[in-house]
Amino acid sequence: MKLKRYIYTLFLIGGLIISSCSDYLDVPPKNVITNDDVFANSASMTVYLSRMYSQMPYEDFKYSPARQFFDDWLVTPGTNEGSSLGRDAGEAMVSEGWARNGAYWTRAFELLRDANRLIESLPNYSGNFEVAEYNYLMGEGYYTRAIVYYALAKRYGGMPLVTKMLNYPEQPISELEVPRSTEEETWNQVLADFDKAIQLLPPTSSRKGGANKFIALSFKSEAMLYAGSIAKYNKITGFGDKTGVRVIGFDPNTAAAASNKYFTEAYNAAREVINSGKYSLYLNKWSANDKNAQYQNMVDMFFDAGSKENILIKQYSFPDLTHGFDSYNIPRQLMGGNGYSAGNCPTLDFVELFDGINKNADGTIKVFDENGKYILFDNITDIFANAEPRLKANVMLPGSEFKGETIDIRRGIYTGSVAGGINPLRVVNGGAPDYSISGPSNYNQVDAYTAKGNYSTKQLFLSRDGSNHEVVKLPNGSDLNAAGRSGPFTADRTGAFTGFVIRKWQNPNMPQALVLEARSEQHFILMRYAEVLLNAAEAATELMIAGKALPDGANATDLVKDYIGQIRLRAGANAITANEVTSSQDILKMVRKERRKELGFENKILWDIRRWRTQHSDPLNGSTQADGAWYRGLYPFYSTVADAYFFDAGFEEARKRFRIGEQEYYFMIPSGEVAKSPVIDQQPGR
Amino acid sequence: MKKISYILLIGFIAFVSSCEIDNYDWPEETLKGRVIDVATGDPVLTDQGSEGTRIRLRELSWDKTPSPTPFDFWCMKEGVFQNTKVFKGHYNVRIDGAFIPLLRINNSGDTIADETKYIDIKGVTEVEFKVQPFLKLKWVGTPTVNQGKITATFIVERAVSREDFRAKIEPMGNYNENFLNVTDVRLFVSQMPYVGYREWDNRYSVEKGYSGTSFEAELGKPVTITTNGVIPAGRTVFIRAAARINYATEGIKRHNYNETLRVEIPR
Numbered sequence: 013m014k015l016k017r018y019i020y021t022l023f024l025i026g027g028l029i030i031s032s033c034s035d036y037l038d039v040p041p042k043n044v045i046t047n048d049d050v051f052a053n054s055a056s057m058t059v060y061l062s063r064m065y066s067q068m069p070y071e072d073f074k075y076s077p078a079r080q081f082f083d084d085w086l087v088t089p090g091t092n093e094g095s096s097l098g099r100d101a102g103e104a105m106v107s108e109g110w111a112r113n114g115a116y117w118t119r120a121f122e123l124l125r126d127a128n129r130l131i132e133s134l135p136n137y138s139g140n141f142e143v144a145e146y147n148y149l150m151g152e153g154y155y156t157r158a159i160v161y162y163a164l165a166k167r168y169g170g171m172p173l174v175t176k177m178l179n180y181p182e183q184p185i186s187e188l189e190v191p192r193s194t195e196e197e198t199w200n201q202v203l204a205d206f207d208k209a210i211q212l213l214p215p216t217s218s219r220k221g222g223a224n225k226f227i228a229l230s231f232k233s234e235a236m237l238y239a240g241s242i243a244k245y246n247k248i249t250g251f252g253d254k255t256g257v258r259v260i261g262f263d264p265n266t267a268a269a270a271s272n273k274y275f276t277e278a279y280n281a282a283r284e285v286i287n288s289g290k291y292s293l294y295l296n297k298w299s300a301n302d303k304n305a306q307y308q309n310m311v312d313m314f315f316d317a318g319s320k321e322n323i324l325i326k327q328y329s330f331p332d333l334t335h336g337f338d339s340y341n342i343p344r345q346l347m348g349g350n351g352y353s354a355g356n357c358p359t360l361d362f363v364e365l366f367d368g369i370n371k372n373a374d375g376t377i378k379v380f381d382e383n384g385k386y387i388l389f390d391n392i393t394d395i396f397a398n399a400e401p402r403l404k405a406n407v408m409l410p411g412s413e414f415k416g417e418t419i420d421i422r423r424g425i426y427t428g429s430v431a432g433g434i435n436p437l438r439v440v441n442g443g444a445p446d447y448s449i450s451g452p453s454n455y456n457q458v459d460a461y462t463a464k465g466n467y468s469t470k471q472l473f474l475s476r477d478g479s480n481h482e483v484v485k486l487p488n489g490s491d492l493n494a495a496g497r498s499g500p501f502t503a504d505r506t507g508a509f510t511g512f513v514i515r516k517w518q519n520p521n522m523p524q525a526l527v528l529e530a531r532s533e534q535h536f537i538l539m540r541y542a543e544v545l546l547n548a549a550e551a552a553t554e555l556m557i558a559g560k561a562l563p564d565g566a567n568a569t570d571l572v573k574d575y576i577g578q579i580r581l582r583a584g585a586n587a588i589t590a591n592e593v594t595s596s597q598d599i600l601k602m603v604r605k606e607r608r609k610e611l612g613f614e615n616k617i618l619w620d621i622r623r624w625r626t627q628h629s630d631p632l633n634g635s636t637q638a639d640g641a642w643y644r645g646l647y648p649f650y651s652t653v654a655d656a657y658f659f660d661a662g663f664e665e666a667r668k669r670f671r672i673g674e675q676e677y678y679f680m681i682p683s684g685e686v687a688k689s690p691v692i693d694q695q696p697g698r
Numbered sequence: 699m700k701k702i703s704y705i706l707l708i709g710f711i712a713f714v715s716s717c718e719i720d721n722y723d724w725p726e727e728t729l730k731g732r733v734i735d736v737a738t739g740d741p742v743l744t745d746q747g748s749e750g751t752r753i754r755l756r757e758l759s760w761d762k763t764p765s766p767t768p769f770d771f772w773c774m775k776e777g778v779f780q781n782t783k784v785f786k787g788h789y790n791v792r793i794d795g796a797f798i799p800l801l802r803i804n805n806s807g808d809t810i811a812d813e814t815k816y817i818d819i820k821g822v823t824e825v826e827f828k829v830q831p832f833l834k835l836k837w838v839g840t841p842t843v844n845q846g847k848i849t850a851t852f853i854v855e856r857a858v859s860r861e862d863f864r865a866k867i868e869p870m871g872n873y874n875e876n877f878l879n880v881t882d883v884r885l886f887v888s889q890m891p892y893v894g895y896r897e898w899d900n901r902y903s904v905e906k907g908y909s910g911t912s913f914e915a916e917l918g919k920p921v922t923i924t925t926n927g928v929i930p931a932g933r934t935v936f937i938r939a940a941a942r943i944n945y946a947t948e949g950i951k952r953h954n955y956n957e958t959l960r961v962e963i964p965r
Contacts, residue, residue: 248949251807254765264805264872443928450901450927639905673749675949683767690764697794697948 047129051137057149058219060130064156065221067123069116069163071615072326072536073335073517076101080109080116084335084530088356089517090613093621094632094643095362096514097668098355099505104627104637104672105618107679108167115682116167120160121174127156128177144214151212155223158205162235165202166619167679169195169260172692191691192252192259196270199239203277206232210281215290220327226285227324230539233282233547240274240554241623243267248675250696259693260678268558275554276563282548283564285323291541293582294321303401306584310405314517315534323539328532336529338522343408343419343513344478344506345497348527353506354499356514356613358407359643360661361633363512365609366403367586369396377646379659384445385433386658392422392648395659402583406612408513410496410648415520420496421508423647423660424455425484428471430654437472437649437660441465447662448634449642454665456502472649477504486652500647500665510645510664516613542582542610545575550603557596572599576606583610628672633663640671725785728822729755733777733793735857736828741777743835743955744795745940747896748772750952751795753779758816759787775894775958784819791815796942796952797829798858798866805871830858830866832943833880835956838920841937846928848902848961850885852939855918857954867945877945880913882906884940884953885923893936893958901927902935932965 040046050060067082074084077092078101091101109115130153138146157175164171172190180188193201206228213225242262249261262270285291294313299305313319317327328334339348340355347353360377363369370378377395381387389395393411396403408414410421426434436445437458442465445451452458459465460472475481475495482494499507519534549572555561556568573588580587592602604624608617621627632641645664648657678695686694733742733751744750751773756766773779773795792801792814800813815825834857841850860878867873886893887902902925921939929935940953 248946250949251803253768256807258807446927448926635905640900673950674946687763687767694768697950 047133047137051134051140053140054145057141060126061149061152061219061222064123064126064130064152067119067126068156068159069120069123070159070326070536070538072538073328073337073532075615077105077108077618078111080113081119083113084337086340086352086355087335087337088340088514089615090356090358090514090617093612093618094359094670095608095612095617096356096358096512097510097643097664097666098357099509099666100355102666102668102670104670104676105622106672106676115679116163117682117685120164124157124160124174125177127153127160128175131157132177147212148214148218151209151214151225151228152223154205155209155213155228158202158209158228158235159231161198161202161205162231162238165195165198165235166238166623168681169198169678169695170257171198173197173201175201189689189691191255192257192693194258194263195242195260196258196262196266199235199242199270199274202235202239203232203274206235206281215288221324226288226290227539229281229285230323230544230547233278233285233544233551234539236274236278236281237547237551238619238623240271240278240551241625243271243274244554245623245625246677247625248677248697252693252696254691254693257693260695272555272558272560275551275558276560278547279551279555280563282544282551285541285544286548291323291544292320293541293545293578294319295582298582303584306582307401307404310402310583311515311520314537315519317535319540321541322537323541323544325535325537327535330531330533333533334530335532337517337534338519338527338532339529341514341518342527343414343421343498343508345420346415346417346524346527347506348524350529352529354508354513357508357510357645358512358514358612359510359664360512360646361643362608362612363403363407363409363646365605366400368399368403377659377661379646379661380436381433383433385435386660388430388434388651388654388656388658390656392650392657394657400583400585402585402609404515406514406516408508408515408518410511412515414515414518415522415524419498419508419513421498421500421511421513421648422494422496422650422657423500423511424461424472424474424494424649425492426460426472426649426651426658427484427653428460428467428651430651434651434658435466438662439465449663449667451662453663453667454502455647474502475499477501478506484652487655492650496648500645505666509666510643511647511659512645514613537614542579543616545579546603546607546610549575550600550607553596553600553603557600569593569599572603576602579606579610585609622677625674625677628674628677632670637670637672638674640669642667642669723786725783727784727786727819728780728782729784729789729791729819729825730780730822731778731791731793731825731827733773733779733795733797733827733829735831735834737830737857738834740834742795742797742829742831743777743938743957744773744775745894745896745953745955746772746775746892747894749895749950750775751777751779751793752948753781754792754794755781755784756790756792757785757787758790775892775955786820788816788818791817791825793827793829794948795829795831796833796947796954797831798863799870799947800827800829802866802870804869810869811866830862831954832863832945833857833941833954835939835941835954837939837956837959841959841961843961843963846931846963847925848885848887848929848935848937848963849922849924850937850939850959851920851922852956853918853920854880854883854913854916854939854941876910877943879911879944880908880917880941881944881951882908882942883913883921883923885925885937886940887925887929887935887937889933889935891936891958891960893938894955895940895953899935902929929963931963933963935961935963937961 088098090096091098092105170192173193209228217224252259297309340352344353396409412419439459463470473482473494500509501507552568628638635641647660755769760766802811836853838851885904886898938958940955942953
């Protein structure tokens, strides 16, 4: 009996051992996708790549410094670079993602892992693909990694160079902790990855929005221009506390050589794009000596998906993938149902960069005559009648036409006498006109409005906001609201509070009923030929300043004059004059100015003024952004007595203060990342 | 019945055992300190905030993380600092301001001088840092008020000689003679006594920029500045003068200051 039980037990144990020796139950789980599934064929790779591309850190309609990537709320490109200001935006960029989403640091590593997995695993599955397709896919892996590290390097300097998949829990923690490398090593990694991508990628993309050789070359030229500028202009450097590695800045002993190397790379990459002949400046509607055609041409180029100027665009399509650019930036009088408007009001400082405007000796717009009285204009549009067509394509000026309407921008109405001319408005208590920052910040404080000083009666009329107007009876008996229908207003910033509204990117054919959040579907141009020309010109100028001949033997001055000349001709700007190209420093100044004019509102200038390290130090209306500085606006007024307009130029009424310290050119590493890691260093000195 | 009392008992034990006292004492040590000009024994006046004198504590006795997270606070405008909520332990105390850096590192990252303090903080611990400020500012006479404008006179002079500055800074690499140039002189006005680079009224404050060595001749001589705009009658404002050289410590070019004066604008 006892034996029987013993035998049974033995059988039972034996049975268990034997049956568990078979692996027929060892099937891969159905709910986990493995490398075998992903790297199987073109179709599966398309899925993998679309996930990668959807995380690509492209600065388009879904990027703003306040909310970082992939967030299209209140997107107003230009408001942090000084080209424009907005009610909800307008300050120097000292960190990123402060409004929500936080720092890019943490997001970047997700895409980086996808890229590393592709680069590491695809070679094991090379048999599944034709050689050309295999190279294309590998190229996209390297391209992605280059773009990610470029986005990181310009924000943080030296980065942990994770070029292999990190496997947890297979690897011990000590192997997974990767310290930050030097900034130079990081830029070299960007360079190496771009070069690999350029070598592998085909000349044309087979998927919309996918990478190709020329896209990689163009972004390489932009990234290398960044690296070269940092090596040359950056002054802050230091060593990490934990590792002693120079995590920001370049070694002063090798910085000059590094900067020349990067500028050479930038130049060569840009020239290869230009020499390919694949792209050209958009000239479909352009016509010599026809400013209207030139203007229309520059408007259309942002909407023509077939433009030869486009190197890479980010496409949108309702209802799958949309943004809200029109909704946030529309002039007040055309406001859509969500109630946003004029989120992006260009500064007078930006407008003054353009040609065809009557200016004072210091480059500011001429609004006073030689006696210090306002110049009167019969029509509100007269002051910009001869302005460069590119300005009109960038900015809605007072009286511009848009969607069949006249954009009605007027700060107020002046009913005083015009005999002997109208005196400057910014006067308080009968004092001298005060256009300094201590002067009146709003027109409701000036004597003409408050009836003080030299004004015995109120002679200036303003509107409180879009629905509360002071109404003036005109000599012809009709009534007129003090402010225009698109502002600016005294007490809210829903109007054109600098006197201008952005024109670039606004869809001229969108019915007002559709001007809603998440309804716009125009594409964003991430890279266009004009920028490549500007990259080549800037790199050539920097090499000339460094005393280096251009690698392909071209004459730097001639080349810069050619490229800038092409851009100016297309824009309808003045031709290059001799004193713009007297010295190489003059040429650099000219190239930089052209960049600001051509690429404003395209999320490029913000990074340019950072890499030039000029944002904190450039004089700005009597101050610098290191101390805090302000931009200016241009305010149109209508004189009922003269039946004419005059313009008051001065600090804008919102008094948005821009302030950036030199050390803020590098963003802080998220403090949680520094605290939890034994190797990740915070920026030195912070 | 017995079962129920068991359950109750288990519940009670769990309840009681979770009442354990937090294993860490309050941070109740005090660190007090002064920043003194080594040459004169005067306190080194500063701005309040990130452009002023920064005190950085690193608790070296902390071993729960690989390296201690720096704990920063800022000096008061009189050149003294105090923190009454510090954990007991062994610390490195480092200060950075408008004076020769105490921790000097050369181009290859090697420490060439370390004058920071390594101390145990327990009870009330006092430290005194003797530093060499870049500049010294002194009032001359009493500021006068006329029509809402304040006119003040002060002297800006070097507190560290060119030679001393060079001897200490040059080994750090990339030395440039123009580090010593005075780049700007200011008269800050504010309605708060904490007037300085972080707290000034831009309507009245004055900045005078100097390029190259153009201020060199003015060093040691009285500088007179009249404020901008018109300060309304009856207001009380606070003023102080500041100047800085073309040299950044920890990435920031910091000002040296004189003491704050209270000025009443008569009615």
